[in-house]
Amino acid sequence: MTDRPRQGHDRTDPGLDAIMSERRQLINLAYRMLGSLAEAEDAVQETYTRWYAMTPRQRGAIESPGAWLTTVASRICLNLLSSARVRRETYVGEWIPEPLPERTEWTSGRPGAATLDPADRVTLDESLNLAFLVVLEQMTPAERVAFILHDVFCHPFAEVAEIVGRTPAACRQLASSARRRVRAAQPSATPAAQPDRVVRAFKRAWEAKDIAALIRLLDPDATATADGGGLAVTFPRPIEGGEQIAHTWAELAHRIPDDLVLLERTVNGQPGLVAEQDGAIVTVYAFQVTGDRIKHIWVIRNPEKLRTWTTGSGAPWRRVPGHGPRRSDG
Structure with a gap:
């Protein structure tokens, strides 16, 4: 403002x-x-x-x-x-x-x-x-x-x-x-979820290109929706089914450039992920976790919706040791 x-x-x-x-x-x-x-x-x-x-x-x-x-x-x-x-x-x-x-x-x-x-x-x-x-x-x-x-x-x-x-x-x-x-x-009553652990496990399985692990972490009826707004490349229609999402994410892992890093961040008060490239946030991933599985994934790539992520707002970066390239903590 x-x-x-x-x-x-x-x-x-x-x-x-x-x-x-x-x-x-x-x-x-x-x-x-x-x-x-x-x-x-x-x-x-x-x-x-x-x-x-x-x-x-x-x-x-x-x-x-x-x-x-x-x-x-x-x-x-x-x-x-x-x-x-x-x-x-x-x-x-x-x-x-x-x-x-x-x-x-x-x-x-x-x-x-x-x-x-x-x-x-x-x-x-x-x-x-x-x-x-x-x-x-x-x-x-x-x-x-x-x-x-x-x-x-x-x-x-x-x-x-x-x-x-x-x-x-x-x-x-x-x-x-x-x-x-x-x-x-609202999802049906399930045992208390630990979404931070589920999202972290998803990140590790994604980086490892482990399709079997991704499938285990995804609800069979999971959906993934992406928003590029015509300004960033993404999948045009929602992906339905945990297995299909797992294969899509594994394929994406093969395309991730060397200078892109996945980081754990809080997204709207919930555990999420961001992709950083050349010092800028290019994608935000939000999750809905039910029990110990991911029910929904939202992928936001429209740069007009990511401005608050590139203007010094938000919490400090959180790095997970042993996974992916690193940025300096400056």
């Missing part, structure tokens, strides 16, 4: 810090609604532009600036979601939400918010992982906004109704429908 909005206000405005302190919360909200950090930043920038387009008297008359900013940002996101559906119809290949590196500011939660009911609501950690964001993409714009505002950020349906432009009862139905989609996409 660009620098703080400056148009139409005095830099000595005593309310400036309070207004700008809402930015992190708004980015968290908008990213979950849009699945794109770039679009989320644009939506938040537009929200602040509208705030400072008002006169000081108009701003002073707003009882809760935070609530006003949330309402405006949510409405902007709702409009963007509607137009995004049209844009994604012409998108080259599969569209996957923009992955995020490990950054503590992406964790959400409102101070003083009520404790979530685990029987009805998705935990805040789950609301950031890529598997959850992919499910959100299947919702209508109104479902997505109502669900995120109520189930993730704990806004009452009366407030959601004002934002979505429907009755509280209608918003309750929207959130309920969205909740059913989330539950339907």
Whole structure:
């Protein structure tokens, strides 16, 4: 995002810090609604532009600036979601939400918010992982906004109704429908998974070109989806079946250039992998692990979705001893 909005206000405005302190919360909200950090930043920038387009008297008359900013940002996101559906119809290949590196500011939660009911609501950690964001993409714009505002950020349906432009009862139905989609996409109960170990084992089997080991690590019904956006070469359609994925990844291993290294990284709060070449991240791999097997792999190669991985953001590199070429720790 660009620098703080400056148009139409005095830099000595005593309310400036309070207004700008809402930015992190708004980015968290908008990213979950849009699945794109770039679009989320644009939506938040537009929200602040509208705030400072008002006169000081108009701003002073707003009882809760935070609530006003949330309402405006949510409405902007709702409009963007509607137009995004049209844009994604012409998108080259599969569209996957923009992955995020490990950054503590992406964790959400409102101070003083009520404790979530685990029987009805998705935990805040789950609301950031890529598997959850992919499910959100299947919702209508109104479902997505109502669900995120109520189930993730704990806004009452009366407030959601004002934002979505429907009755509280209608918003309750929207959130309920969205909740059913989330539950339907959740894997069946399995023994506690250790996704970091599974992803690490997958990395080692991939580097060893060990097809048998890859098959053991993949669910028989696993799928792999790639997003190159027409800007990077990748497989155009999802690959279905663990065995087929294993053979594809083994074939890819034979094509990996000597200057490319696979590294373990956190992707949207979950263990993942990245491919680095000539000092730049060229691919991000996100995984959904069920039990001790991989159920889904998402491969993001669209360079426009990898900008946060190449601008100094995220956690330090993590190297696994004994595997692949090395980079200096500088």
